[in-house]
Amino acid sequence: MPALLPDRAFGFGPFILHRMQKQLLEDGRPVRLGSRALDLLVALVERAGEVVSREELVAIVWPRTVVEESSLRVHIAALRKVLGDGQPGARYIVNQPGRGYSFVAPTVRIDGQPDAVAAPRNDPRLGGLPAPLTRMIGRAESVALLAAQLKFGRFVTIVGPGGIGKTTMALAVADAQDSMFEHGVCYIDLAPLANGQLISSVLMAALGMSPRAEGLGTLETFLGKRRLLIVFDNCEHVIEPLTPLVERLLKCAPGLHVLATSREPMRAEGEWLHRLGAMAAPPPDSPLSAAEALHYPAIELFVERATATTDDFVLDDRDAPVVSALCQRLDGNPLAIELAAARVDLFGLHGLAAQLDAHVLQLVGDRRDAPTRHHSLATMLDWSYQLLSDTERSVLNRLANFQGWFPLQAAADVVRADMPVDMPVAALGADQVLDAIANLAAKSLLISDTSGEVVQFRLLELTRAFALAQLDRLGQRAEMADRHAAHVLTLVESAARQWTTGSKRDWYAAHLWLVDEMRSALAWCFTPQGDALTGARLTAAMWSIVNVINPFDRPDAVERALAALQTLPERHPALELRMNIALAAKYELVEQRTTDAIAVTRRALELAAQFDNAEFEAEALMTVVLTLMAMASYQDASTASVRLGAAARKSGSPALMLVSDRIDSQVSHFVGDNARCRRLAERVLNHPLPRGPMGTIGGGLDHRVSMRIMLSRTLWIEGFADQAALLAEQTLAFADDEDLLAQTQAYSLCVCPVSLWRGDRPAADRHIGAFRALVDKHGTDGVWLPTSALIPWWSDTSIDAVKSLLQRDHLMTAYGRFVSPEAAARADSGAAGWCAAELLRTHGENLLRADAPEAVPTARALFEKAQSIAASQQALAWELRAATSLARLMGERLERPGEARDLLAPVYRRFTEGFETADLRAAAVLLDGA
Template sequence: MPVSHDSPGRNAVVAPLEATGITYLFGSFRLIPSQKTLLNGDARVLIGGRALEVLTALVERPGELITKKELMARAWPRSVVEESNLKVHIAALRKSLGESPNDQRFVATVVGRGYQFVAPVQRTVIPPELAVPPTHSHPSHNIPAALVRPIGRTETIEDLQGRLSRTRLLTVAGPGGIGKTTVALAIAREIVEAGAHDVWFVNLSRLSNASFVPHAVANAIGLVVHSDDIPRALAHYFRLRNRPQLVVLDSCEQVIEAAAIIAEQMIAAAPHMRVLATSREPLHAVGEHVFRLEPLDNPPDSATLTLQEALHYAAVELFVERAVAARGDFAPTDSDAPVVAQICRRLDGIALAIELAATRLDAFGVHELLGLLDDRFAALAQGRRTAPERQKTLLATLDWSHQLLPESERVVLRRLGVFPGAFSLGSAAAIVGDDPLAYAGVIDAVASLVAKSMLSANAGNDAVRYRLLDTTREYARRKLAEAGELDIVSRRHAGYFRDLYARAEDGWNRSPDARWLADHEPTIDDVRAALNWAFSAQGDAAIGIALTLSAIPAWIHLSSLDECRTRVEQALHHMNADTPALERQRMKLYSALAATALYTRGMVSQVDTAWTNALAIAERLGDKEYQLRSLFAACCGFVYSGQHRAADELLKKFRAIASETGNAVSISEGSRITAFAWHHMGRQSEARTLLEGVLAWYASPTHRSQLSDNHVKGREGTRSLMASVLWFQGMLDRAQGEAQQALDDANASGHTLTIGYVLVFAFIPLALHAGELDAAEDALVTLLDSVAKHGLILFDAMALGLHGAVRLERKDPAGLAMLHEALAQLRREHIGMRYSLFAGIYARGLLDFARIEEARATVEEALAWSEAHDERWYIPELLRIRGDLLAATDERDSQGAAEAAYQRAIEIARQQDALFLQLRAARSLAALKHRQGEPARAEQILAPVYDRFTEGFATRDLKEARTLLERLRTPPH
């Protein structure tokens, strides 16, 4: 019976009178009940309506125990619901507040009784127009704090900000070293401070391969992509953001075409998207506006120039500020002003050149410095005629700086050019040093280069990493080639990282800890550079192949599956197929290719070829572990594509090998995948028996898992599947309990792939079956955000289908278009998982909106598909929908066609032990018999099925069945 609120007690939680402007403040949050709004700072927090109602009830009485009964009455005022519903919304609420299950800063659980809001709460009343401040404060960004101020660029920065407000793609162009990055970062900081946009800085300078530009953008915004279509994942991410986005693409020149393409794709993704690019040349992209950044202003040539006059010019101001930073006692006088001005003019107002020159005042006076520049420019006057004038000047400055170094520092500087980005002192010493240049000499040289601003040092959590300025790195590599050392140092570099990653190859068999990631994530650019050299004409393919194999765990742990696949393909291409000694390497590469291609490309022929080759080699070598790896990839592929019969046949071989070798992990995983196939083939009882065994194994203290973080966590995946099986068997409360436990555990782990899996295969479908639309919508917010944020392309179509299902449950016709696209996407991407489920939901929606012929075609296509793929689990429901369609055009079923469809559905559901689907079909047939004037026959059909249920009586289908039975048993008046 519904809970009554006519006479609430003193402490009852009742809906308050909504006064405009009443605001509750706690932590960084602001709750405005009258506007159903929760803000974090001034940014709106996405939260479901039920969870928001629960939060309001808690903050209205901070410090008090609010019982579960009171909260359920508040959130569901006209319904009786199970306690599990409240748990779902408490979990969603805690996630919105940034709490983990063990971190109860706001909402504390009083075990067995209820919940308590434990943070201080301030209640305020503010004018209505101020109740919801702009939602653009506290943006997300990765913009570093400014270490120095951008001198002489104030008007330029203001001008560019104005331009950026009017155009969506703006490129700041100019020669190297002129200060493009400094200006772009200053603009980004201003926009972050304004709070209107999320702002992301993407450094493209370290990329040597244009294909990795999308990876760089994804990495900068924190997007973890499990697909080979990263631009689509990025577009999906930006389209779903509730705040305008600005992406700064820095140093585009060496990947200019790829940068132009990604810029166009990003601004096409969302109407409030902005891109600010820096490049030595325009991108020539559609919609691009170009701003040419000019050199810093220089004073005129005047012997009477005073220091005060000179400091009005940005070039001199920059020189003096950097000189004072390099030499604290530097105090220029009026007599120095004309000389400083001349130095700046000779450097053409190029910011980097001025900074490099200013740092040399630790060794020279301004007059000596000018003399050195004069000599150096004279030597370069006959340089390459085709080089741009400003590039000549900058190269001259770098060459001059290089000339001032002692020989040992010159050697170290040029050899450091082999690093594409940041590096550690240990790696520098190992690669740069040799017999004439001992370890201690390298250390001293690095320290000196840092002091002279030729090398940057950035302190991390527990280590210092070094990097060359981009232009300096280019100069160093040129010097390395001129010295004839490029190949030998590149070989050392590749060999060093091959050996470093070889020591981490056990990452195949265990999840990484934080230290492993901290050590290896910053070096992935070195791996890329080493592989580029190794597979070049001058390289060594053997080193490249070995490094590719050793780096596979890093790519997997960093979720760079597409890059992993590409590199594995490259290594296989360079292998000699006729060399027996390489068989084991080839086997490992094919095994990795099968897994990565499966997740990034779907079930394409490459997957079949890869696992077949890996299996053949493993069988020749008698390697049981890789036989299991190859078969497992094949079975997953068959399951994902909906080929359950093929998967079941291959799993027999997998289980036999696992049992023969006593591999407990493989036995467990094989049972789980087998249960997945059997569940969808309609073998519910057998699937449940397998799953119970797997869960018992996980409960044992000796279990272990070899799966990396790229895969769904086994226990949560098993619970999700068990929830679906139990639901179909009619154990509805137990099913929801398993789904909730799986979601709680997945949330506690923070493992996004597992969270998405639980939501897609268990929690949201069960909430829809139960009629708990608020819970489904709350969970869908999490799922859609996860798909967008982490690029879970595997779940993209299914998430869209579930979104459409929720909309249809709300009687929103927009759900039809969503489901139509979801089904098309599943077909395009060769994903057969639960195709029949979404087809059935789509057909039922078409029927609800009287699109009968389309609904009939959809059902018949889904039935044919189910038979062809042995995905028989949903056939009873499809037959029931067929019956509903027939009854819709012949209400009394004069031909008996609808009854035949219902009877067939009941029989198949009974054979499958799918009590839930049997109830649905029996209810439809009973309703038909009732319309035909046969209430006794209707009760005879429905009552025995309903009476078999022992739980789940608060769910929608059981309540509807009970209502129909009561109507059948009521004598007509």
Template structure:
């Protein structure tokens, strides 16, 4: 139930009294405008469509959409929307309106989340909360309100001062305000290349895309979202993160951002919060009670207890502890590091060590470079470590983000036993220099970013820097070689996602010098499944192209070259369209794999070539490739390969124009699946079982069971919504919705067309966006919205031609021709369909000929001077081509208008003789408009001939 009274900005809205107050004074606003405000406030953060607003505010009253615009304009003037930076109501183009200002509910809120509730984790895991957070409670509360009110907050302060800790606590506090899953933490400590900043945010927010302009695609994805994104540790990427944050603030009005950085981003919209050091007593001789009244001393004693300190703080030790906190300058991490040694050295022992360490903790973040500040802050802690701890810590700095115990032993160890490395690592964890992260059931470790930078500087000054970087790269090359050997190129990579930052670093190191390229080639090939699984296609394409540029001319890396060619083809097909580069990569891969005898690899490449040729509209070529796939699959013991071969043949015959053969192959594949049980049907980024199911739905309709075909089409779309890769949902919608439109079902179709269009645009699947836009245009034409339908169809054709996505071009041209004739543009309609027919004949796209010829006949009858003779010829040619395909549904769609024409000419018996056998051949006698019309025609009594 909505709260009766809410506040936003300097306004207060009282629903019960239907009163809007500004600074306590009533605001004059019309009744309808007030109703609109209440409706939008109730759905704050969501986009509310114009039709929904009409229904909510003008219940039962028929008004035009312009009424919404008029009253909203009045409401915005009353609110002062847009003045002095105030933003309350935004128009989301093509979708509706959204109330974007933070709202305070005057009734008590629900209790805050329970301690320990985990914030969503992605690119970087949310840091584990301190034990407990000390001295920041008021800051956390204040920042939580500020984030809601101003959207874009930067926490700025010195290294180690606690920015990440505070940001994580604010994010957890706001979980309920953003529906838990919409709070995202992006750890830029795991990103070294500025060009990877958009990809890191993309991965974190759950948008698996890979187009040519990642920033634009990310902004499109975020534009309708309400979420909180934490950008953590931005200082080393400040230029790129500031640009991205500024764009998000401007173009994603419901996204809130919380930034941690050693310097402000200095972009429009940013509110800077300077995080102060923890306070400690200024009196040189405080009592224990006076010292414990300050957060710095509280933090020190809390962490010292965890290190093994027993007993309470005494008045005698209080000044010593205050001096330690003073030397640490109130910086939380420095205090924690000092306290972590108290269990070993005692309070006075730690103070003595610090006094002799010549610490340089006086520098400020905006005066000295980051590495100097880290040195000043961490030198003393480093000097407290044993020699083996120092060595291991420096070498662990080679890792980016998370790493395993095994990785630590391989990269940081010097031949020590696993137990020795584990003991040293555990000691570093105890000293808060290494954090523990649980990912599922696996234990990972991570150096805090500040500690890693300090240790990295130490490592770079040593002779071991180069050898450790090489160990790091070779470890991950060996790890992913083992993964590739065990699972192949298409494994479930979820368990390996934490390695992505280290793989990137290893690849960067490998390709930074000519003498290291061999390692990079191996790793690029073997880690391809990781980037493909995350759908980081642009990055995948980048590494594969680098590796292929170095691998050519070698004779002992055929298998990896083939894998790289496959990866390049797949990633390029989705990011660059159906280009010649894709085809060249597939064909070279096939040449190499055929000589090498790799059956599984050839199957992948043939599947890719089949998909490529299908997408560009070469249906005969795609069928020929399917037959070659089948030959190889028959030599395999894998029942899954056999099923996919049958399904691929079925799809090939379907588009090549043999629906009976297509049905037989599809059903054989499903029988194999039923006998085998679950099988892996994912090849080349496609789920071939879903592809076969949508083919079965289309075939049911074409072969005379339209009701069953439509039911299956709906079920396939529902199933595909949970598919792993975003391509599968789009494919199922794009090729199942036409089944519904063939039947005249325009009610259920539209929702899924819109969802597919949004899905394709969100994930930068540009060919599918073009196809979805074409479907939307066809739907609009079918429902009487001819002009906007024609516009969408024209724009869709531009997209389809640009992406070389020829598979749906003939259908789109047919729909455009029907839209043009509905608009009265007869000559243009006739020219469009004539060109489509000629093109389909020229390139062998037989599948579309029946529908195009039927459309041609209908246009000839509807033009100002109907040409009945030419129309009859077009209808008969349509029936003839449909019969040759075995496409009963196409036959009926042409026979119905031809029968009407024959009746008009007094050829009643001929009309019924034409229509009756086609109708009788349908296994299902209902489910389409054509069947209903056929029944009406057949019930008409033939007239006596003149």
């Protein structure tokens, strides 16, 4: 009898393939793989580097059997999944189009028998575990945690939505813990079980007990002597009969451990829960390379499955964002990702992304061995849906219009709104609705976030798509979308009312979740089926918070709402008035369309007069004043501010009077009345309300920021340079606690100009750099910021691109070469207000530097007028500059140093601080040399 040939083994990557034993090991552990897939692997590995034709492979694996080519592809796909083919550095089986397949990984030959320790456990009495056809990805930490829970808890339930990978996880944990149980592992899939009363019989059969055994007493006796693990898979539809059975068996069998999978907890005594979450995917819009993206398990799974079905699929840097977005769209759900990846060969990657938007629920798998409930995402979700009570189904459907995270109370309010959709919920009380929502979360159809002070919920995108489909089927989608939009409108109006009290941080925490809902509601309202009036009201309400959160995706949102109002059968003049106020503010403060802003504001004032409504008149006049200030029409702004104050007082609203004082403080500063500016700013800062009404222009800016800006500027102009610098830093600190608007206002109107005026170039460069980085990071597209919030202090090479006269005035005070004869003439006419003295002085210096005709007498007249204007405005800083220029002219050009000293010294002596600033040092040098 000839001697047995030694087993020939092949090593490749982390694997060893034993040819004769038909066994595959990965890192020394057996890999569960079907016999036909193993036959294919042996055939390919034995001829590694060669192309093995499809005909040869079919003849090896299916001798004397006629099979379709698709069967070969299915088994090749299973092989690739197990090997992790397509992962970084892992390429094993390659398709040669029209020829066959080739094993391309480097291999080494190993002689000898496989290690007996690695032999698979074979306990036919318990049946063992089903062989997984794919490797588990990205769940190693969860496996370790579950193993620890199972060791100490004895009864652990893996809970999660359908397709999240509960079965895969349970099998991995059971396989890893197999050696811990003397009598092995018993696996029972309860999904096919229609009658829960048969569970004990199925369990006995799985344990190999005699079919003649009767009663639970026999089962208890059998288990009481054994140390084993029972895995109950897919328990959600038989929870009621299963729970008491498990509790009873655990009490009578101290060596028994139970691992269960379910879409909801069993709520049993001694149950430990492990909620299995989504596979990690890159955050939205992450600019990751392919190599970086593959560190995320969701991307790794997609690539592996796509590679298994599309031979030439390779993830590159260009496609990495597409795959990331796909995985996000599929909620990181492994089943959904697998089903989508299996369709790359049909649609292509970009075609698949387009298909998902309309047909995500129709994704169908191509595995014949997959459970029926996993054949498509729709059937997977319908499995859970059919297990719900009528009330729970109705509540789930009613929540489908929520786009993102929502608080419990908002969900309950939408569900219980007065408009009846179907009766089972309409008759429920608030507590019953809240219970139904809690049950949906327990059953993994809602996910919850308990990290904040308010518990929030969210529908997974797949669940939401399914629920919307149910609304369509029931003919209820339009009514529920209208209900959602109406409730969002109520919440936005309530949020605006709460703005003036409490902390901004608390306000954000309570209301920021509304952004997604506002966008969704607006999108619906302006469809042919939506309610345009609700859309217009919502637009008006939303405009009031655009400086806080920016929910508008459409730049013409206000215009769209106004146009919609014109199509309605009834007029809504109050709403039209508010929309015109919003539109005027948008035209001036956002788009710098001053002429259009003036026309729209005039229309708003006409409507306010028709109403004889002082509150509306005040709101319209706020836009008028700020428009005029942006135009640098300071005197006209002052006149309009007087009207604004009168309207605010007539309205009797303390909040409107507060905003009127704030605006008047700003106007007073720009018109040159620094004493009034300081008085009003201090009064506003001492007011108990931290900010004005959200519906008013600039109401989103905290007074701690806006009034400190005015005080810091005024302190510098009045000659208190050190106090101005200190207050500017405090203003920036307050702004950093606020939002982008507050930060840009603080930089552009306070810390940048004050440091430039002080001549502190290092501080100016630091602040300008930080300001520019802020703008570069956030951009200005879609950010509703007043134009004054974006003064380009870094644009010190040209002023031509700066359209706003207010911005030009600022830049000319810092960069004197920008002062033109036209700007000087405007200052000479009295139109330049706060900076008139400096513009006149700088123009005189420019004339002297250019050695223009009659430069000396002209400059002297300019310096003298500048000093006179500054003195009348109590603007000691501008007065010092004018006196210094005049003294230098007198001493150097006219050779009258005594007069120069007599001009400058009295001004210099009025200063009590700021002696290290550039202006005071220059004056001191001039006085010492005189």
